[in-house]
Amino acid sequence: MVAASLSMSSLNAFQHLGIEAAFDINLKDLDRRYFALQAKAHPDRFSTHSDLDKQASITLASHLNQAYEILKNPVQRARCLLEIEGISVLDTTNSPEILEEALEWQEKLAEAKTPLDLDTLQNQIHKSLHECLHTLNQDFKEGRQTSCQQHYLRLVYLSKLKDDLKALQQPSTQGF
């Protein structure tokens, strides 16, 4: 059994929520839009309606939920924009420069032992993420395709790094 792909409806996340496709969306507007649409589409509004209406509501509401999850998250939002603009996603193996960077970060993570080390690393990652988001936003605005591809890749590994670090800072999640 092979999982081949994950696909969704023909509308993209921006279209589902009726938001203009851009990287630097206003998150407050996103919430407002999402809440306003869910207020009409959510199954709670259809509990006394026909089964057909209920089904339609589940489909619509779940599309809104997924679109919201995508747009809320910078990595997924960037990915969605790349797809819309027809920009392919690079493979790290084709970008030795970025691969090297990512490996350097992984080394730092492996070497971090004390809570203080982890905190320092957390600050560094946070700073790099911030810079990366800023540059990626400029890239999207000015249509710099190659730079978009590279900074998207950077964003992916930095986000992963952030999650890995978070897991290290957490007590064991055994039993969940």
Place this chain on the structure above:
Amino acid sequence: MLIQLVEAGESPRSHAPEGLAIGIDLGTTNSVVAFSKNQQPIVLKNSLEQTLMPSVVAYGEEDTMYVGKDAEDLIASHPDWVITSIKRWMGKADTRESITRLHINGRTKTPIEISAEILKTLKHQAEQRLGHSITQAVITVPAYFDEAARLATKEAARLAGLNTLRLINEPTAAALAYGLDHGVEGIYAVYDLGGGTFDISLLRLTKGVFQVLATGGDTALGGDDIDHAIVTHFQDQFGPLSDTESKQTLRTARQIKEYLSTHDQGTWSIAGIKDCAFDQDTLTQLSMPFVKRTLDICRRVLSDADFNPTDIQGVILVGGSTRMPLIRQQVGHFFEQLPLTNLNPDEVVALGASLQAEALTQGSDTLLLDVTPLSLGIETMGGLVEKIIPRNTPIPAHRQQEFTTYQDNQTAMKIHVLQGERERVEHCRSLGEFDLKGIPLMHAGSARIMVTFIIDADGLLTVTAQEKATGIQQTVEVKPAYGLSEEDLQRILLENAHYGAQDITERLQIEARLQGEHLLQALEKAL
């Protein structure tokens, strides 16, 4: 078409204003039923003016059965007739194929049947209070309940003659009752420690929108554990207790815990054998391991949502166990603020459920956006679980995943659906395995089978599969091992048939009384 639906102005309202619905908190220790009109929820008391009904059922001699306080009172004289904390068994199975059955005073009952008796009694209590027959309810479940336990709850309601309009999560219901009452905004934590379950939910409250950001919990962690620890403490002192003595001591343990919520120490008679002094320090010592476990879960949920304890605007305490001073103090310490205690922790969940029941039947401006507490995945090569819908995904949710065949002319494919956070199949809860049959003869890798996983607003799953080349579609119900089988349901419905006559008589009585009241009112007006 999509845009039209979205831009269509008014939110749809119910066409059936007569369709009254109640809210039920089906708890481990106590259950509560509430009703809301014009967003003013009230608890519906029983004929003795009590708000809490003990979630206790007793099966006596011949065909007698007792529910609630009457059943609880039998613990002292007939502990072997009595079943308590049945909620802990909901959705549990002895093996993967068969549902748990409990043997009590010569009878064999499933947890679903026993819970149905509690629901039936609550339904009856509500009908007495409202003077109206009730067939619809919103029922609360612990946020951390899995698919099987949710299904079991819905089936219990069906047996009790209630159509479940929605299952809502207990902390979400509490937030709804609290938020509507206080008009608050910001990030709130709901810490819900009941008799048998623990939940923690983080919600963002914005102008009538209740958005759950993350949830966590343990469905086998609650005040009961502290009671058992107290019993063990006495056993360590006095030597082993018989079954009957244990059940009686368990009851004493609860009394001790409740008494020490407002006093520093006291003396109790243990199983009628010995008098024993017990103080706050001993209780703290025995309770601490369980409180620590709840705080570990709080820590994980905060991290899931990327929050620090200080980001939390307020902490709402829910569940009888949060009356313990130790818990208030520890939770306050963890969140670095005084928890909110200006609502009754025993009633707030039912009140929230009744508000949602009103919203669903009469229309509403508030919006409840909840999440799925557990990740949903499928088995892949080597007994690993691939997550399809991660925990804390807003529901309803749906994801599609395409599969293909790995052998030439393969006509069937097995899909194993699992729930849980762990990596390996054996550590997750199996929701069911199903075969996709009738795949047309094709080379390996050329069939394209799209599998859709849908989690509805009750948190329940359906799976559909479609072979894209031929359009063959299969809907698979993921509901095998842990629910009641159709035969079980048939048997129970038949057994209940002779109670049906009694129910009808009662309904007629209620209706007659109502007619009489109307007549009196009309007379008064005329005079």
